[in-house]
Amino acid sequence: MTDSILKPTRRALLRGAAATGAGVIAAPLVLREARAQAPFNWKRFSGQSIDVLLVKNPRSELMQAAEKEFTELTGIKVSSEQVPEQQQRQKAVIEFASGKPSFDVSGISLHVQKRMAAKGKWFENLDPYIKDASLTAPDFDFADFGAGPVAYARQADGSLDTVPFFVDYWIVYYNKELFDAKGVAYPKSMDEMFTVAQKLHDPAKGIAGFVSRGLKNANVPVWTSLMLGQGSETTSPDGKLLTDTPEAIWAGELYKKLNKETGPVGSVGFNWNECQTTFMQGRAAMWLDGVGFATPLEDPSKSRIVGKVGYGITPPGPKAHHAGMFADGMGISRGSSKKEAAWLYVQFMTNKKNQIAMLKAGAGAPGRSSAYLDTETIQQSKFGKQYFDCLLGSAKIARAGLPQIVPVTEFRDVFGVGLTNMIGGADVASELKKATETFAPVLAKSEQG
Known part of the structure; x- marks a missing residue:
């Protein structure tokens, strides 16, 4: 703004002052407040x-x-x-x-x-x-x-x-003491996770080779994380369900074997907190879950395995190496x-x-x-x-460990029931086909809305 423009404005203000008395006093205050934003406080x-x-x-x-x-x-x-x-x-x-x-x-x-x-x-x-x-x-x-x-x-x-x-990020927590006792190395692949779990599974001593979420809804990220090992997510970029593909079935079969054959009794009712408790009491050799649950594992007042916890990157699958996010x-x-x-x-x-x-x-x-x-x-x-x-x-x-869709909760509910049924012995392909057919119209309706 040039001085030639400012001068008439100032003169106008002065004339206004003479006419209105104190009324003009507020104007410079307002201008100053507008020009100087209040500092952070x-x-x-x-x-x-x-x-x-x-x-x-x-x-x-x-x-x-x-x-x-x-x-x-x-x-x-x-x-x-x-x-x-x-x-x-x-x-x-x-x-x-x-x-x-x-x-x-x-x-x-x-x-x-x-x-x-x-x-x-x-x-x-x-x-x-x-x-x-x-x-x-x-x-x-x-x-x-x-x-x-x-x-x-x-x-x-x-x-x-x-x-x-x-x-x-989803990782594998593992009990170093149990691994060392049997001379077992950390698994180099997802398939090897199962063979290692078999070697460490010892029900007579109350030790499970593997623990993960079995509770419906909560269990879905375990399956989807295993699917990432096949380089596949549960939906395609264009929104098509990939939940009954050979890759999805492979992940379902691995989920079933790990939990049914090497998991603790009652794991169908386990969410992360039950898994955490089981692992930190020394009653599970491996636990696949989020890295955010580590805190109590190294707390002597809560954990029996302080200093014995291993933190492993999720092993690669047959086609890809990803960690669920x-x-x-x-x-x-x-x-x-x-x-x-x-x-x-x-x-x-x-x-x-x-x-x-x-x-x-x-x-x-x-x-x-x-x-x-x-x-x-x-x-x-x-x-x-x-x-x-x-x-x-x-x-x-x-x-990404879950599809970025609106009905994620419904997705987890529907497929979570199927995964729970698998732990009970149900056929993996049949459960995934049924869940896919049930969820497909829910997804289609959400995309329309």
Whole structure:
């Protein structure tokens, strides 16, 4: 703006001052406020209270432990609730559908509810918050989040409605003591996983060669992770189901053998927590599941196998070598009346310090890249070099472990029943064919909507 333009404006203001008296005093104040955006201030929303819905897991334990520091920093009180995974997902669906959820912030499994959240407009688009210097701390450094996790979190329209704070790679936890006792080496292939499990299976001593999820719905990622060894996912890029192909049947047969012939009694009712308990009590030689469940395994107050846990990259299959990838995000409810305070919570819980704390605790793989460069934390960690090598190696071969479709829960329900039936002895090909025929119209209808 040139001075020739400014002068008449100033003269006009002065003339206005003479006519209106004190009324002009507000004008320069308004101009100054408009020109200078308020600086970031953690205490800006002090006195507010927010409610947070979390999934019960080691990462949520860390978040709740950090709430006191957050409240001291911001003056914002937090009321958070940890709910078991399946119930948390159901609660989220019901409350978001009401349009007035009881929580301001919620965790979400991107591999299950990402597209559902977009369709139902559950969360705020976080891009404007991240770009607003008055709402986002200068050291938040969103660019530090890995490109892969961010791409996984972005919706089809490009919006980012959750911060991808956790990436879960599926690995094989194994009991080194049991392996060494029988002189058995870590399996070099998925097929060898079964032969190794057979050698270590010892029901007389209460030891299973292998344990994984058998509970319907929860068990599907085990099967899909095995399918990745055939270089195949459960849907094609154009949305066609690949769930009764030779590759899917092979993975189903392996799932059946591992759980039926080398699994513990009652495994049809096992979710990850039952598997975790069995493994850390020394009653299973191998456990295929997410890397995020490591925390209690090295806790002397909970585990009998501290210092004996091996962390192995999922072995290659006949055609490919991949580790199943899953992820969690955290977003702000669109129905919240305290969105700005909720955003402070989200950015604090996903900051560099807390992401490193997650890695240090063995609670999973952070979405931030800088966490993996913190050599001091890694050296001091109780998990040892093998854990971090496994995590980094898995990241290099990661591939989505579930189809990115709206009815993921229905997918898991339908195929989960079939997998449970397989453990009971049912024919794999027949179960997969039946499940595919049952689910096909559900998928077709969701794509139309």
